[in-house]
Amino acid sequence: MNKDGLQLIWFRSDLRITDNTALIHACHSGRPVIALYIATPKQWYEHTVAPIQIDLIQRRLLVLQQQLHTLNIPLLICEVDDYTSIPELMKNLVNQHHISHVFCNKQDEWNEKQRDHSVNQALVEKQVKVSIFDDSCAIAPGRVKTKQGGTFKVFTPFRREWLNVYHSLLPEAQPAPQAVVLHPITSELLAQSATSVSFSYPEKDSAFWPVEEDDIRRQLQAFCLEKVHLYNEHRDIPAIDGTSCLSPYLAIGALSVRQCISILRSEFPHCLESSEQGAFIWLNELIWREFYRHLTxxxxxxxxxxxFHAWTTKIRWRSADDELKCWQQGETGFPIVDAAMKQLLATGWMHNRLRMIVASFLTKDLLIDWREGEKWFMSQLIDGDFASNNGGWQWAASTGTDAQPYFRVFNPTLQGQRFDPNGDFIRKWIKELKDVPNKYIHTPHLWDGANTLNYPKPIVDHKQARLLAIETFKQAKIFNQENMLAAK
Incomplete structure (x- = not known):
């Protein structure tokens, strides 16, 4: 191993210089540093990554490049088909730039773990050291354990223990590292910095979402100062701008969860204990994010x-392509569902309460496999994040751990009446309903003027669909139990 070689920081879903564990360790090595980002369009296709999220990443990479430039670190941006091509790429970079140590932050998904294992094997052969750090959570997976040393499967006890561990560790967001020494190789690479970034992937404009460091930080601070105290009252009302809208930055790692909690605690020092305050309720959402990452x-x-639950593989999901398409396009005849889906199509984002409503509708009212919804969300969401998306869908579909019980089925009409009582959100996204009276905004098919509307009638009878869903889940559970008894 060449102890005098350069250090390489490999960026993945951690596109920031502040509070980046791997970057901090690479810079503290005292050696010159090169940064790397690898685009994998074929892999993105397989993972149905949203074009709008890739556009956000492309824009953020230019910001990251500028920030790294101030640290004397050039950013190489490479493109290969998929993860299987990365080990060979890494070996070539190691040879070309005399790299002796690679730093990166851990990713917990299965394909990413296999990729890192392959890269590690390839680099060990080259006598290159690889250091991988836990960075995506405030408390690293494996640190929040049951008394028996296992993984929590229920959120409330997980949160209780997470808070205990947090109190003992008090992890803080770390500042950006100091500039590193230059080297002839890094000096030459700095002079060749990219002026644009474009990958071989479909494009959808993400310009509504700023990517500059100061803008993201201001958004976080403004939320903590101006909105979080009302978060408990406003978070479920989609017509109110009451949520943080920081999820896209957490998803690509332009912002860390430690940064969020640090600023939250600086404004609300007692937020860890005051469970009724809006600050704690928002913290609770961040802990849900941690919960799903620990499970992944x-x-x-x-x-x-x-x-998560094996018995749910026995559920007889319906094959209904036409109804699936109606759901995807926001044409189900249930206004709150359709408005939410149209918001997703137009912006790449959806309010969290609405995510639960539309997921319940797909999996319970239409009895369509949750994986169809999970895939569609990932293909559209600017904040697509595997652990949170998968956890949310399995919660709604009653297939996951600590999920919504299968016999509790959201009534989409009542959900709309409760969280958008006057139809303000619905009218914003469904222009055809702008003249429908408030009394009928959630049931426009019952309005006297329904025949004049260019809006579909409900594609399903909720009462009947609810009964069918409950019976279908019940039969799957009985069938599984009978099979288990027969196996004994």
Whole structure:
């Protein structure tokens, strides 16, 4: 191993210089540093990554490049087909730039773990050291354990223990590292910095979402100062701008969860204890994010297209392509569902309460496999994040751990009446309903003027669909139990 070689920081879903564990360690080595980002368009296709998220990444990479430039670190941006091509690329870079040590932050999904294992094997052969750090969570997966040393499967006890561990560690967001020494190789690479970034992938404009460091930080601070105290009252009302809208930055790692909690605690020092305050309620959402990441790390089957509960593989999902398309395009005849889906199509984002409503509708009212919804969300969401998306869908479909019980089925009409009582959100996204009276905004098919509307009638009877869903899940559970008894 060449101890005098350069250091390489490999960026993945951690596109920031502040509070980046791998970058900090690479810079503290005292050696010159090269940064790397590898685009994998074929892999993105397989993972149905949204074009709008890739556009956000492309724009963020230019910001990251500028920030790294101030640290004397050039950013190489490479493109290969998929993960299987990365080991060879890494070996070539190691030879070309005399790299002796590679630093990166851990990713917990199955394919990413296999990629890192292959890269590690390839680099060990080249006598290159690889250091991988836990960075995506405030408390690393494996640190929040049950008394028996296992992984929590229920959120509330997980949160209780997470808070205990957090109190003992008090992890803080770390500042960006100091500039590193230059080297002839890094000096030459700095002079060749890219002026644009474009990958071989479909494009969808993400310009609505700023990517500059100061803008993201201001958005976080403004939320904590101006909105979080009302978060508990406003977070479920889609017509109100009451959420943080920081999820796209957390998804690509332009912002860390530690940064979020650090600023939250600086404004609300007692937020860890005051469970009724809006600050704690938002913290609770961040802990849900941690919960799903811990589960993803512990249960590889979750990122291999499998449900958490094995008995749910017996559910007889309906094959209904026409109804699936109606759901995707926001043409189900249920206004709150359709408005949410149209928001997703137009912006690449959806309010969290609405994500639960539309997921319940697909899996319970239409009885369509949750994996169809999970895939569609990932193909559209600017904040697509495997662990959170998978966890949310399995929660709604009653296939996941600590999920919504299968016999509790959201009534989409009542959900709309409760969270968008006057139809403000609905009218914003469904222009055809702008003249429908408030009394009928959630049931426009019952309005006297329904025949004049260019809006579909409900594609399903909720009462009947609810009964069918409950019976279908019940039969799947009985069938599974009978099989288990027969196996004994």
């Amino acid at each position: 790390e512990s249960y590889g089957k979750l990122s291999r297209n499998q449900p």
